[in-house]
Amino acid sequence: xxxxxxxxxxxxxxxxxxxxxxxxxxxxxxxxxxxxxxxxxxxxxxxxxxxxxxxxxxxxxxxxxxxxxxxxxxxxxxxxxxxxxxxxxxxxxxxxxxxxxxxxxxxxxxxxxxxxxxxxxxxxxxxxxxxxxxxxxxxxxxxxx
Amino acid sequence: xxxxxxxxxxxxxxxxxxxxxxxxxxxxxxxxxxxxxxxxxxxxxxxxxxxxxxxxxxxxxxxxxxxxxxxx
Numbered sequence: 001x002x003x004x005x006x007x008x009x010x011x012x013x014x015x016x017x018x019x020x021x022x023x024x025x026x027x028x029x030x031x032x033x034x035x036x037x038x039x040x041x042x043x044x045x046x047x048x049x050x051x052x053x054x055x056x057x058x059x060x061x062x063x064x065x066x067x068x069x070x071x072x073x074x075x076x077x078x079x080x081x082x083x084x085x086x087x088x089x090x091x092x093x094x095x096x097x098x099x100x101x102x103x104x105x106x107x108x109x110x111x112x113x114x115x116x117x118x119x120x121x122x123x124x125x126x127x128x129x130x131x132x133x134x135x136x137x138x139x140x141x142x143x144x145x
Numbered sequence: 146x147x148x149x150x151x152x153x154x155x156x157x158x159x160x161x162x163x164x165x166x167x168x169x170x171x172x173x174x175x176x177x178x179x180x181x182x183x184x185x186x187x188x189x190x191x192x193x194x195x196x197x198x199x200x201x202x203x204x205x206x207x208x209x210x211x212x213x214x215x216x217x
Contacts, residue, residue: 057172087159
């Protein structure tokens with residue numbers, strides 16, 4: 001298994017169109033890194049620090065408790081991943097999210113390797129990160145919380 | 146968003162990406178808002194049918210009385 005979780009999340013999807021989302025989902029569908037409607041990503045040749053991004057928030061919005069939001073990045077050749085919680089800190093090194101109140105990843109687009117059922121050489125199906133070769137027209141990064 | 150989150154609670158999520166040798170980070174700031182208050186149920190008049198019966202009876206009586214005095 002690629003990821004181990006204490007919950008049954010995330011739900012993986014083999015195509016971006018099948019990304020599992022929470023009811024009442026607010027979708028942010030990026031087709032580039034700068035959009036007047038979806039927001040602007042912080043860029044740099046080095047990996048931008050999320051703390052720096054805090055002063056340049058891509059999207060600030062409201063959601064009802066129990067509902068969620070999703071982000072897809074439909075840019076050919078692009079790869080993406082969720083920033084780990086331990087890197088989600090402010091300029092003073094303090095966590096952005098309240099302790100034990102971080103968002104749980106609900107759905108993610110991933111690569112499925114089918115199970116092998118040949119007797120004697122059985123292999124379980126596995127999910128893994130999207131290939132580093134980048135996104136295609138139907139399979140591109142997508143995450144929901 | 147946690148089902149038990151309080152209104153006004155702020156949560157953050159971030160995604161990093163690589164495209165054309167350029168690195169990107171997007172930060173999402175999500176604030177919990179109050180659920181819309183359901184509209185109050187419309188209470189139907191319980192005496193709707195009874196009222197119609199009484200009104201009909203009164204109108205009929207009035208017409209009958211008018212005809213009675215007209216004939217006399």
